[in-house]
Amino acid sequence: MLLDGVVDAVVVTAAKEDDDLAPAPLLARTPEEVLRGRGVKPSLSPALSILDEVAADASIKRLLFCGVGCSVQALRSLNGGDPEAALGLEAGGLFVMGTHCVDNSPTVEANRGFLQALGERPAEGAAARYEFMADFQVHVDRADGTTSKSPYMVLPGTVAKASIAPSCLTCFDYVNGAADLVVGYMGAPLNRGESMRNALLQVTVRNPKGAAMLGRAERAGTVVIEADSRVAPLPTSGDRGKTAKATTQADSIVLEMLGEAVRDKGMPRPLAKVLAFVLRRVAPKGLEFAKYSIEYHFLRNDLASRDAWGTKRALSQMPAYAKAIVAQHDEWMDELRERIAAKRD
Template identity: 50%
Template sequence: MLLSLLCLSLAASPILGPWPSAFPAKALCSNCGLCKSSVGVSSVADACAFLGDGMSRLEKLEPAVHGRGREYEQGDLAEAHFGVHESIKLAAGVGIEGAQWTGVATGVALELLESGAVDAAVVASSSGEAFGGPEPLLCRSGEEILRGRRVKPSLCPSLAVLDEVAADPAITRLLFTGVGCAVQALRAMNGGDPEKALGLEKGGLLVLGTHCVDNSPSPEAARRFVASIPGVGEERAADVTAYEFMADFRVHARVKVEGGGEETVKQAYMTLPPSVGIPSIAPSCFSCFDYTNGLADLVVGYMGAPFEGGKDEMQRAPLMVTVRNERGRGMLDAAVRGGKVRILQEGGRGGAALPSSGSRAAITMKTVAADSMVKSLLDPGFVAGDRGAPAWLGNILAAIIARGLPKGLEFARFSIDYHYLRNRLYVEKEMRGRTGGGERHVPEFAKAIMHRYEEDMAGLRGRGVGGGEKE
């Protein structure tokens, strides 16, 4: 590992070998694309979200990016959960057909490019079919921006286009859209001055982030997962245009039908075979503590938005938009003025004015304990079953469970808490041989969030070692 990092620092040649074995982070590599660019590869030792200080590095970068770090305490964890921000709002895209949701992210990107606020934008495109390999695309037209719509269910090397940016003197202002691990690597490259490395003007980098959790390691893994959903199967997997894990404890998948339309298949989580879970999630995602994309200027996601149920939730549901700084506020305001996004509700700091109900206290640890990855970490003999619950039973159980789930912003807190607790167990095992082990990798804000669960986690570790039921 040390030799490979030294070589990278001496010769700025992109890595072209097989992924992930040829890359410094090995199995934990998120395929962000930094190592695949000449302009970025020399920064990997100090920028990769899964090397050295890892995810904890973002806390050191936040003051430079946002003007201050996160402010939180045990009685107020709003910024521990959602990052540095001015406000959290609910919004919807306007007139963006074919988007994964209503098109807020696409609308912002379109407005910034078409208005001349940026010279180009980087988006995650798709190589044709729904489950074709995600590909980074440097966009100079609205038509190219629209190629970034809809599901990209596996890891995308978004930073691989940095050489193309640096080589074009006409690009002095750039919009980068991406997930947390790629955004962190971008912000940290060149000693924290990516604009200079890319030939941008000072202040010329704008970052539009999305919430991100549990991507598949490859398009093949994503397709296998979708094929395991009852009502989709192998025969319809190629026709899936979008899918999400929704707040009603079901997976929603939009599937093309004859005649050009779509139908939505909804199946309870427990109808999926437990054995499909772990292979469907990249190891880097099991090691991530940046669900909310803390270094982006503006972030779009759905996890804290209200969920009312009914038909076509993914196309009608409001989206949660986090404004982190003045740049992010300007990006959103531009899209609103341009008629591409509309604000549905102002939430203020921590989204305090947004819908939120219930309590995550009871469900969080139950969800952690039931997770297949957690079971496999705590019980070496655990074997996940290859059959899920019958659809009729699973959907009855989902309806019962959903009634007790937290809603709105409290559901977002539940989702963050659960994923961080699960991932803490993962990095304790997978990073224990590194300097500082998993402890060095985990940000302080994540530790603050997990503080309330310390006793429960100690009990879970104690029960899990050397025992456990087989599924």
């Protein structure tokens, strides 16, 4: 879009010059600068702070903003819902490409603590980025070009709370609902041997602007569409309901909220590898995996919102679509909700 002159600048989340893990918003004006936004920066980023630069630059009339759901919501609500006027853009000049986002770290230090718990040692090459993937493993890319995959289960349960920002425990915008176009891994099948570097991505088109953005990328050859829901159903299999229930009930943040013991040691790696292998066989795949992941995180965040705010405020903050999803689990969730409410009384 930048090369074709569709936009004058692009807001991306780059990394700080001296720290691959530290996010730094960047107003990019060249393709090289846009590419600095590649890769996950898994901690909270002050993405909107760059907008002052946009507003101050009269040459920017059309802008592509890339960001996570909470940034996109805040952007859309600027100036009473008219961000284009607030930023000095022309009417229709704001384009938004979102990413899926869940369980972001509060700080870069929390991020490093997480990587240490995973067994990453800086001496082996500093981890540059990581991602929880659908094969029940955390994929890590290191700055020296090497990679690793570790089953989720090697992590001690106690690391979860410190690694997730409180805002993310009350967030229900995993799918970045206010973006024109959304990109992420969760609904795309992860084939054997693939990693976060070469896995397929899921793209959600929300409106004509998003469709035009995708069409342009496809014509330019930067995106190849392997499966299209407008042509045929996307790959999907498994039963998300049972898996979402089991994951929520075993979640260490949920256990802590309920006053139950949380594992302070991870599973031995060989055993965790076997368990991840078994889970890959039986767990939901493709779109059903995406639905499972959304459902589990909404269930946990339903409980976390009640724990943080009490039932009345939690219900007033929770969007209707999230309530509809968690309501499918009321039968067993109500007991956990009552225990959390009793703890607050």
